[in-house]
Amino acid sequence: MASEIVILRLGHRLPRDERISTHVALVARAFGAKHIIYTGQHDSGLESSVLRVGASWGGNTTITYEKSHSKVISQFKKEGFTVVHLTMYGMPITEKIEEIKRKEKLLIIVGGEAVPGEVYQNADFNIAVTSQPHSEVAALAIMLDRIIDGKELTRGFDEFFKGKTRIKPNERGKGFY
Amino acid sequence: MASEIVILRLGHRLPRDERISTHVALVARAFGAKHIIYTGQHDSGLESSVLRVGASWGGNTTITYEKSHSKVISQFKKEGFTVVHLTMYGMPITEKIEEIKRKEKLLIIVGGEAVPGEVYQNADFNIAVTSQPHSEVAALAIMLDRIIDGKELTRGFDEFFKGKTRIKPNERGKGFY
Numbered sequence: 001m002a003s004e005i006v007i008l009r010l011g012h013r014l015p016r017d018e019r020i021s022t023h024v025a026l027v028a029r030a031f032g033a034k035h036i037i038y039t040g041q042h043d044s045g046l047e048s049s050v051l052r053v054g055a056s057w058g059g060n061t062t063i064t065y066e067k068s069h070s071k072v073i074s075q076f077k078k079e080g081f082t083v084v085h086l087t088m089y090g091m092p093i094t095e096k097i098e099e100i101k102r103k104e105k106l107l108i109i110v111g112g113e114a115v116p117g118e119v120y121q122n123a124d125f126n127i128a129v130t131s132q133p134h135s136e137v138a139a140l141a142i143m144l145d146r147i148i149d150g151k152e153l154t155r156g157f158d159e160f161f162k163g164k165t166r167i168k169p170n171e172r173g174k175g176f177y
Numbered sequence: 178m179a180s181e182i183v184i185l186r187l188g189h190r191l192p193r194d195e196r197i198s199t200h201v202a203l204v205a206r207a208f209g210a211k212h213i214i215y216t217g218q219h220d221s222g223l224e225s226s227v228l229r230v231g232a233s234w235g236g237n238t239t240i241t242y243e244k245s246h247s248k249v250i251s252q253f254k255k256e257g258f259t260v261v262h263l264t265m266y267g268m269p270i271t272e273k274i275e276e277i278k279r280k281e282k283l284l285i286i287v288g289g290e291a292v293p294g295e296v297y298q299n300a301d302f303n304i305a306v307t308s309q310p311h312s313e314v315a316a317l318a319i320m321l322d323r324i325i326d327g328k329e330l331t332r333g334f335d336e337f338f339k340g341k342t343r344i345k346p347n348e349r350g351k352g353f354y
Contacts, residue, residue: 126347
């Protein structure tokens, strides 16, 4: 299983992507990514949302802004990361997942509006989570779920976060430990 | 496997939920749901987004607005649907999925801000896709993925939609059939 997963969210726009990018970042955290990088417009609200969730719910997922996605991609490639670009135009996840899972370090790119052609070219894998239009949030969740073998869904993963706030699963209401 | 899956999205608010609810609806479609119902504010833009995607990409997922979620829930229960409410406060999906998968007809509720207690009470299952805060879009995707055994990820599922527009999976760019 990948020991280090970093997410690169492309082309964040304000206010349009405020909530979608927050969902992308929170999925990244909840499904085991270590770090989130985003490009596009700088957004301190997005960053503080992620840090606020971490402060209460645990884990140590970090988020930083970068101007140039090309620089991020080439830098991570130099550091030995395999680059996976999520796009509905890519190859079905089912055909590539075993190969991707064997990689030690993964940079997973989540597109925004109009992803430049060089991203498709520079990615080691262009992967489709269905070849239908739906949601980058869903695509990222399914990708990470497959990479970490559904571990995020078990109670054990919760303990991994060691948060001050921890939910006690409940048949009919709300509860905390 | 469930033969009929309907999604109920609660408390849609404009403009705040515009994109999130659209992502919820498109995930519902791409992951095999037959019909989407939403409550909250009526939004013809949301409805036309779903219909526009269907017109081009195929399938026959429909979407309707309802004023009262309670009425929807009790009506579907009467029609023999099992009601599954997605909430991070619920029971881990891994512990209930086998039981849920055996049900013929499912109404899956995707919450909004401040879900009323009666929804927790009236649901047959309250299910957590992780007990961490992340995204209703991701939670729905993982839930449907598990219900339909990952079928949405294979090329065969694409043929199910029989859309005018169909992507030809590509290692490095974009292509269509």
